[in-house]
Amino acid sequence: MESWETWNTFDERWSAAFAAEYIDGMHFTDYICEVDALIRGANFRGALEIIRSVVGRLAVRSDLIGQEIPLWWVTTGACIARKIDDCESELWFYDTWIRHQAVGTRRRTVAEARRRCQLRLATN
Numbered sequence: 001m002e003s004w005e006t007w008n009t010f011d012e013r014w015s016a017a018f019a020a021e022y023i024d025g026m027h028f029t030d031y032i033c034e035v036d037a038l039i040r041g042a043n044f045r046g047a048l049e050i051i052r053s054v055v056g057r058l059a060v061r062s063d064l065i066g067q068e069i070p071l072w073w074v075t076t077g078a079c080i081a082r083k084i085d086d087c088e089s090e091l092w093f094y095d096t097w098i099r100h101q102a103v104g105t106r107r108r109t110v111a112e113a114r115r116r117c118q119l120r121l122a123t124n
Contacts, residue, residue, distance in 0.1 A: 021061060028054045028073075034078065038087040044084050051077040052089070055096055069100050 021028050031050055040048035051073055058069045074097040081089035 005062065021057065023053055023057055026057060032072075039080070044080050045080055047067070048077060048084070048086070048089060051080065052092075061097050061098055118123045 023031070031054055035047045035050055038044070038050070054071050055069060055077060058073065059068055062069055078090045078093040081087070081093065085116050
């Protein structure tokens, strides 16, 4: 995908952001039931893979039009990553969420998220 700086109009950015909300023809909200079913079936890696895809696409949308990533996706992904002891993925969710918050609403820093994950690694 091209960088948003190379696009000339808001309409081009908005169209690309709208396209980023769809994965394999499904809107990102349609994956909530699929993720819930995988979690109920204890297929945590499958759920994590879907959530990473969705959050990655929503990060692209955020870069294009400034819309924040819905927190449910980030917290669910981080919780699943923690449950399966995947600290790298847990940190990725925190980093992605922090980088895509509106500038005036940032409550955590990337350094704090990294420190938290490193402490967890040290105690395991």
